[in-house]
Amino acid sequence: MSHTIPLGKKEGHRLEFKSAAALKAPETIARGVVAMLNADGGEVWVGLREENERAVAVEPIGEPDQAKRRLLDHLIDAIEPAPSKEIEVEPEASEDGFVLRIATQPSLSRRPYALLKGGGRQFLIRVGPRSRPMTREELQESFSEGSSTSQSRDEQALEEAKSRLLKAREQAQQAGDQRFWLGLEPTADLTLDLQDRKYEAYLQDPGITGNRRSGWSFIMPFGRPCLKKDRLSIEDERRDSLFITPKRDRHLILSRHGSLVVSAPLEALFWKGEASEIWPLALLEFPISTFRICREIYKNKLPTNSRVVADLSFFRVRGWKLRGGRFTLAGVSLFEDSDDLVWEKPLVFSAEEIENEPDRCGYRLVERVYEAFGFRREQMPAEFDVKSGRLILPE
């Protein structure tokens, strides 16, 4: 996603500008980043000349991808604890050339952040448009925040995971397409080695994850996996691109941190029956098969005390119908409450639940959908065996 270059804007508590020359002395940039991480986060722009704290001109950065890599390496080496999810460095294009944007989002549980320098540590904080050393009291407060009980750290991580998931959902929702969307966000950073071919196999061979070859899932034997920028993605085959338009594709994105997002047009849920009718088995199998994929991906990776936040949403679903049960006995219900069917709070699953009962995790998300359409649990398809917690579909 491209961002507007803040030319004409003034530096502030969450905004700082650095000239292109700063790349030759990257510790000056790291200093600004550390200060923001110890305050409220914000953006550091590199490649903008400032006069009187105001960005006045672009100083284009040659070979921006290389510059980005070098800067990111430096930030990881120079900041303690080494930032991972907290910073994002991206080249941004302007008419005059590329600049770098560093977005910072502090993790409260990891504070305070220090700049490693000459064998020592400098603790800095951003106050207004300035960075200064932290006071003794600020450090004490920050350490106590960071070293609070493990329970509160877990709660903090959980809140952060929820926030990331809802932000991702919001972006998908803003696209305005008629789609359903499922996201899973672990509270722990799993640092997956996406170069490992096994992850591609999970997304292309249903047998490995215990899914059906002929079922409803995001496993795409004919899809093209693509590894790029910390993300492994797969979407419907594009070779026949004459008749495939991006909006209609199914896609799956797995990030190095472990978050997984799948999405497909609502019409992927239509199978039989009246127009715009969600086929109950498709509604069940899409999420459940996704949790089965996750079980394999997360195997031996999820710390025992960690959790996974999950959300299933439907965009522009007004006017779609759902039939209670598999057949006609429970009648059809029309969704007319709003354009989108989204929930304020995602569901939270333990690592143990994901490992032992992936089907039940998916079922719980689908249960909320039935409820939104006005059905009770007993009106859900009997193919999900509530007792064993498994979806049993023939192949």
Add this chain to the structure above:
Amino acid sequence: MLDFAPILEDQNPWWREPAYRSARRYPVRRDLQATVLRQILRRNDRRAVVLLGPRQVGKTVLLRQTADDLLDAGLPPGNLTYFDFSDERLTAGAALREVAETKPAGCDPEEPRVLLFDEVRLGGQWDRWLKQAVDAGGYRIAVSDSAASLLRDGARESGQGRWDEHRLEGLSFREFLRLQAGPEESVEDVLRRGPNQLERYLSLGGFPEHAGSDDPPEVRRRLRGDVAERAILRDLLAFGVEVQRVKDLFVYLVQDSGAEFNSEARGSDLKADARTIREWARLLAETFLIVRLDRHVQRAAASLRSPYKHYAADHGLVAAFAAASPLSERVRAQIFEAVVFRHLREAAASLGAGLSYFRQSKGESEIDFVLQTSGAVIGVEVTCSTRIRPEKVDKARRAGEALGANRLLLIHGGSVEEETGAVKAVPLRSFLLDPVGVLGGAPR
């Protein structure tokens, strides 16, 4: 009034109600239906259409759709007679001649009369009647029955120049997709939405009745019942053969689909001599549930004594009768070969090509299928593997050289299309969607 008259009236509701259409529930047409319709509409062509195919493959629906299309094209309703000779209300039977000669009110003498007769064998001496009716003129005729029933009477000779045989097989992949398309949907739309359609097709087979099923085990159970208990029993009982042992042979052949036929070994299994086994196998092939594939030979004379293979005509039968799980690698490989063969048969017919398999006498190299036109020899090797292994490509290349093939295709279970030297790797899905195009003919 003849006994069958009320049934005839009932089966031709358009005589009373000209706007009535009997196949509205089946809006999707098979590829062959257009050919049948075109031939019936050809005024200066007397020849009849004989539609052959196994039970449950969709012959009746095709005839009823043809009736609808003829009425839509402006044929006066009184000129169209449809009759199903297997109607259970026909306690005394009905003779073809009597049914054909029953003219309803409103029959226009200026237009030809169209007769669409289903299960025609049950009308008695069908080939004699058809020969006379074609020679007499004034009719456009299409008849259908299961292949064994028609061929049993040795009628093929009488038909030369009088009727054309068309074989209706299980659904092709495209037909399977079309059957599930909504009113505005293309085949490509169906491929994108819903579950993996190729896997559904491989799992369910090509019998139209089951194309929409969500329950493959139930489909397999029904296929076993319909095929083993009905088709084979009904069609072969009249031959005076031991039906149980013929049924057992059928199961053997389907479980061994794609293997070279060994009548000695089967004879030993079934306690029958090799000649009897060969005769039973021939009868089974006439039901069109089993298809024979001859070995590629350089000289025509050699073909008489060369070995041959048997394949299940529809890949759904392979899954239904498999001794192992249909998900096992071995059964999946057989399903792949059977489904490729089904599409190759149709492609070969449209390209005017011959089909065989290649195997050197000592078995050191072989190719699953050989398509031979007047100008080219195309070798087709099939693997269900999703990865194109270099050793497999190399083996195919060497076999291709031994065969003297102009082109070599490796149809596989993956998604990559690539050319490695003389071998072109093609995903199964791409091949099934456009077999003629992949083989080098005009694409769809």
